[in-house]
Amino acid sequence: MMQHGGFITATFLVTGTVLAGMIAAVLIDYRVQRRTLRRLLLGHSDPRGRV
Amino acid sequence: MAGTFVASRSRERANPGLQFDFEEIRDLKLNFTAYSNPGNFVRIAAKLLPWLWASTAFAFVLGLLGTFAAPPDYQQGETVRIMYIHVPAAWTAMLAYTFMAVSALGSLVWRHPLSDASQKAAAPLGAAFTFICLATGSLWGKPMWGAYWVWDARLTSVLVLFLIYLGLIALWQTIEDPNRAARAVSIMTLVGFINIPIVKFSVDWWNTLHQPASVFRMEGSAIAGAMLWPLIVMALAYTLLFVALHVMAVRNEIMRRRVRRFAITMAAEGEPAMACMLPVEMTS
Numbered sequence: 001m002m003q004h005g006g007f008i009t010a011t012f013l014v015t016g017t018v019l020a021g022m023i024a025a026v027l028i029d030y031r032v033q034r035r036t037l038r039r040l041l042l043g044h045s046d047p048r049g050r051v
Numbered sequence: 052m053a054g055t056f057v058a059s060r061s062r063e064r065a066n067p068g069l070q071f072d073f074e075e076i077r078d079l080k081l082n083f084t085a086y087s088n089p090g091n092f093v094r095i096a097a098k099l100l101p102w103l104w105a106s107t108a109f110a111f112v113l114g115l116l117g118t119f120a121a122p123p124d125y126q127q128g129e130t131v132r133i134m135y136i137h138v139p140a141a142w143t144a145m146l147a148y149t150f151m152a153v154s155a156l157g158s159l160v161w162r163h164p165l166s167d168a169s170q171k172a173a174a175p176l177g178a179a180f181t182f183i184c185l186a187t188g189s190l191w192g193k194p195m196w197g198a199y200w201v202w203d204a205r206l207t208s209v210l211v212l213f214l215i216y217l218g219l220i221a222l223w224q225t226i227e228d229p230n231r232a233a234r235a236v237s238i239m240t241l242v243g244f245i246n247i248p249i250v251k252f253s254v255d256w257w258n259t260l261h262q263p264a265s266v267f268r269m270e271g272s273a274i275a276g277a278m279l280w281p282l283i284v285m286a287l288a289y290t291l292l293f294v295a296l297h298v299m300a301v302r303n304e305i306m307r308r309r310v311r312r313f314a315i316t317m318a319a320e321g322e323p324a325m326a327c328m329l330p331v332e333m334t335s
Contacts, residue, residue, distance in 0.1 A: 004130045004194040011133045011187045015140070018186075019292070022179045026299045033306035040313050 089305045092165055096298045103295040110288035117281025124278075130194050131278070137187040138266075139286040140180050143293050144212060145247055147177030150297070151219075152244040155237035165301065167233035168308070170240060171223055172300030176293055178216035184209060196260060204253035205261035212250060215243040229308065 114135070124131035151173045157166035188206065189199045200206065219236055226232035254263045265273040272279055 003128050007190045007194050008129065008132055011136050011190045014186045014190070015136050015183050018179055018183050022176065022296060025175075026296050026303065029303045030299060030306075033303050033310060036310050037306055037313070040310065040317070 089164060089168070093302055093305060096302050100295065100298060103291060103298065107288060107291040107295050110284060110291055114281055114285035114288045117284055121278050121281050122275075127195060130191065133187055133191040134278075135281055135285045137184060137191055138282060139289040140183040140187060141209065142286055143289040144177055144181040144184050144209070145250060146290065147173050147180060147293060147297075148212065148216075148240075148244065148247055151177065151240050152247075155240040158233050158237045159241075165305075166237075167229065168301045168304040169297070170233065170236060172297055172304050174216055174219045174223065176296050176300065178213060178220065180289070180293065181209065181213040181216055185213060201260055203260045204257040205250070205259050208246060208250045208253045212246055215246060219243070229311075 118132055118135040121132070121135070123129050151170050154166045154169040154173065157163040158170060185206075188209075192201070193199050219239060222236050222239060223232050226235060251264075253259065254261055266279070266282070274282065
């Protein structure tokens with residue numbers, strides 16, 4: 001059994017969770033902004049709906 | 052030479068946007084004002100991001116392999132593996148703040164249009180890296196020092212850095228007009244930059260439980276080569292991750308501002324559906 005294995009595992013879990021959360025947040029924000037912009041453009045000015 | 056770099060022929064056929072024109076980037080480098088154009092930024096970002104993500108993933112795989120291949124420390128044993136996660140997080144937290152300070156200068160002095168977006172995008176990322184630094188440091192401190200937290204100069208100054216990040220994020224949310232918010236945040240960011248040298252030199256200026264600098268020293272690194280290279284690779288991986296996320300977050304911010312401007316224009320033209328997208332103060 002690795003000495004202080006619990007602390008090492010916890011370190012990797014905490015870091016992985018925060019990094020994954022950060023990446024997910026940026027990707028979700030991108031999808032939200034792109035969808036909003038596309039909806040605005042589709043409904044009003046650009047019939048092709050391109051952002 | 053017109054340097055055109057293509058990821059692979061199959062990928063190029065699948066996505067023509069991946070074709071990477073280095074000449075285009077070089078021309079932009081010579082023309083500083085070209086960076087001021089958010090459209091140019093979005094276009095270059097779309098081409099850079101796949102390469103940035105690929106480099107980040109490669110650096111992380113290599114860094115993690117090195118982390119577990121590195122020998123245990125003669126005093127700390129296996130617990131030293133926390134160093135490969137904790138130290139690069141601390142460096143990236145300070146790098147993100149330095150990046151914000153440069154952006155703040157660009158915002159106040161040169162009124163660079165992307166500086167505001169850059170500052171706003173970097174703050175949550177910097178806060179997350181600072182949180183990782185504090186949490187992993189705490190998990191390292193318990194087995195080594197016998198305490199999760201001590202009011203040591205290094206730990207306290209990093210906690211102050213985290214609080215500054217949270218304050219700047221709150222300030223962005225408090226002021227509705229993005230230009231006014233950017234001005235206030237820029238001033239606060241530059242004032243808060245005083246904390247960065249304090250974080251760096253706190254271990255030299257005060258008697259601390261935290262160990263002194265062992266990599267960036269005048270006398271050279273005090274870490275053995277077998278332990279140093281995974282640390283440097285992990286630092287590179289964290290930095291690449293920060294850059295990739297920052298580029299994406301700046302792109303999101305540009306889109307958010309386009310949505311806002313579009314909604315204001317539509318509302319001014321009497322489109323009632325657009326009113327719901329405006330800030331409360333503008334609809335009342």
